[in-house]
Amino acid sequence: MIRACLLAGVASVSLAAGANAEPVSITIATVNNGDMVTMQKLSDAFEKANPDIKLNWVVLEENTLRQRVTTDIATHAGQFDVLTIGNYEAPIWAQRGWLEKITPDAAYDTDDLLKPVRDSLSYKGAIYALPFYAESAMTYYRTDLFKKAGLTMPTAPTYEQIRQFADKITDKSNGVYGMCLRGKPGWGENMAFFTMLVTAMGGQWFGDGYHATIDTPAWHKALDWYDGILKADGPPGATSNGFNENLALFASGHCGMWIDSTVAAGLLYDKKQSTVADKVGFAPVPTGSYTGGPTWLWSWALAVPVSSTHKGAAEKFVTWATSKAYVDLVAKTNGWVSAPAGTRQSTYANPQYKAVAPFASFVLDAIDNSNPNGKTAQPRPYVGAQFVGIPEFQGIGTQVGQTIAATLTGGLSADQALKSAQSATQRTVRQAGLAH
CATH class of the missing domain: 3.40.190.10 (Periplasmic binding protein-like II)
Known part of the structure; x- marks a missing residue:
């Protein structure tokens, strides 16, 4: 009986400690483009759904971002948990062993990603970055x-x-x-x-x-x-x-x-x-x-460096920010014309998007037929x-x-x-x- 009470006491202390545990803090390095500014503004939704994760943002001008993330990953400094990179860096850094493979679950629907974009962010058949938006x-x-x-x-x-x-x-x-x-x-x-x-x-x-x-x-x-x-x-x-x-x-x-x-x-x-x-x-x-x-093909994508000490939390954010649900959140908040472009077949098949985006089929065709x-x-x-x-x-x-x-x-x-x-x-x- 005494042993049972002691065990119950230990369990209650553990539960209390877990409930009061500090959230994991991850640092996201991104570019100061309009779509990424929107991502930062809407990230409250992610933190509410994941109260165990706190997001810290480092938003930089494009040239500065590239210098900072390249230095960080090459030196394994571990300053950032999520990197905003492109299809230039993804295969090169994956080959060097600097990036984590990303394996979203079935609900993410990787097959919904436009193939030229998905392929450009892959190395030896594995995806090393998920596209936030893509472009020709x-x-x-x-x-x-x-x-x-x-x-x-x-x-x-x-x-x-x-x-x-x-x-x-x-x-x-x-x-x-x-x-x-x-x-x-x-x-x-x-x-x-x-x-x-x-x-x-x-x-x-x-x-x-x-x-x-x-x-x-x-x-x-x-x-x-x-x-x-x-x-x-x-x-x-x-x-x-x-x-x-x-x-x-x-x-x-x-x-x-x-x-x-x-x-x-x-x-x-x-x-x-x-x-x-x-x-x-x-x-x-x-x-x-x-x-x-x-022909021009670029994707601003989110990746997790091997130097991150919070890889699980980082990948959870990366998959959220590039998901169908995130596209819907942007559309609900800012209108369908502002939806992240160039990444998902489902976006271009959506009648609401096509109704407000006269450029949609042109852009889809340009990306589908891109030939870098x-x-x-x-x-x-x-x-x-x-x-x-x-x-x-x-x-x-x-x-x-x-x-x-x-x-x-x-x-x-x-x-x-x-x-x-x-x-x-x-x-x-x-x-x-x-x-x-």
């Missing part, structure tokens, strides 16, 4: 400005036509700029667009044996177009403008055209966030002299559309991005920039043992 690229334009100028956007515009349109709709005296483009330096900022532009002009980063092919006619043609349109028709301070800054410019009526991620469509068509929501048209990315090459591993004009030793799928590209792309940006400010001529970029890139791949 498209051309946005102001239908009212085109009508005023007597212009019609072709179903398949060329870069030459786009330059002509930009010249005609630019009205700097009224704060309207014919073309907004990423000018902020960074491998995932200005170089994401610029790499796509180079491919369209018949160029690439490397040829056989990882010989850099930057100081070539195709890169010169791309830089002439980019430099020319932004200086003639772009907003001031273009080198400060990345995705978020251009989104804000377009949504507030200052851009006539913008070539960028398909994910911006949901924001530009949202009347709560865009003053031009009823004046937005869209078209494919322009073509150049080379067509049929690799497609051929460039000349054979290439790497994969990727708007990035090069090698670990060294983070450094290479950022350095070249700074050089390209310097042409916009007049710090370097095109010839100087491309010669410098060629030399620095070749030196890096040689030191890495890639070039031979």
